[in-house]
Amino acid sequence: MRLFLALTPRRGLPPPLAEVVVAVAVSFVAIAVPMPAPTAAADDDAAVAAADAALVASADEPVVRRPSMRQLGPSGNPVRPPSRREIADGRAVVRRRFYEEFSHTETAVGARVAAETLLAAATTEADRTVRWVLLDEARRLGEASGQAGIISRSFTTAAGFYDFDDVAGELRSLEQIPVRALDGGRAAALAKAAEHLAARAANEDRFPQAVAAETIAARAWQRAGNAIAAREAATRAAAIERR
Numbered sequence: 001m002r003l004f005l006a007l008t009p010r011r012g013l014p015p016p017l018a019e020v021v022v023a024v025a026v027s028f029v030a031i032a033v034p035m036p037a038p039t040a041a042a043d044d045d046a047a048v049a050a051a052d053a054a055l056v057a058s059a060d061e062p063v064v065r066r067p068s069m070r071q072l073g074p075s076g077n078p079v080r081p082p083s084r085r086e087i088a089d090g091r092a093v094v095r096r097r098f099y100e101e102f103s104h105t106e107t108a109v110g111a112r113v114a115a116e117t118l119l120a121a122a123t124t125e126a127d128r129t130v131r132w133v134l135l136d137e138a139r140r141l142g143e144a145s146g147q148a149g150i151i152s153r154s155f156t157t158a159a160g161f162y163d164f165d166d167v168a169g170e171l172r173s174l175e176q177i178p179v180r181a182l183d184g185g186r187a188a189a190l191a192k193a194a195e196h197l198a199a200r201a202a203n204e205d206r207f208p209q210a211v212a213a214e215t216i217a218a219r220a221w222q223r224a225g226n227a228i229a230a231r232e233a234a235t236r237a238a239a240i241e242r243r
């Protein structure tokens with residue numbers, strides 16, 4: 001189990017947009033490749049260490065203020081994500097409480113059902129640490145099964161309770177989904193999620209992130225067999241780059 005923002009290091013800028021525009025002209029046959037979902041086995045020391053390292057990285061992310069309803073702490077300031085020790089404790093609580101759900105995450109369907117359950121539980125969870133872990137687990141299951149909608153919902157919910165850079169976090173998470181392994185439906189869902197993220201980033205004048213998200217959208221639309229939408233996403237990315 002990883003931290004909510006336990007994602008791989010920030011990658012470089014996407015390949016030249018000219019390559020994307022050329023690539024979208026090629027037709028692809030969408031084939032369904034099942035994404036392996038994590039098992040219910042306890043995280044080993046290496047996994048815990050990786051999650052803790054990612055927590056440090058996420059804590060260093062510059063916080064970008066945006067209009068949203070956030071939970072406030074006693075001092076009236078937005079609540080920061082839990083500490084490493086708190087997350088480790090919350091991880092054990094969530095695994096025990098939702099043991100049955102985690103035991104069926106070997107398939108994409110099981111992972112989606114489990115993620116939906118965790119998302120629903122997070123909206124009413126009073127404990128700030130357990131809530132964070134619930135959302136992180138939902139995000140992780142969505143990422144592993146190629147369900148971009150789950151990822152977006154987990155970040156949107158978290159942004160309502162915690163003060164962190166959800167744009168950067170969601171972008172890194174969407175980048176982890178292997179586009180070529182998706183079927184047409186999941187590829188289209190990824191494209192839509194990336195387009196929404198790109199619009200948010202552009203509205204906040206975060207143009208590199210907007211370009212990266214539009215590039216993901218172009219590739220995902222291409223995989224979904226929608227060449228027109230792929231070209232439109234690539235054109236938007238090019239326009240943003242010129243700003």
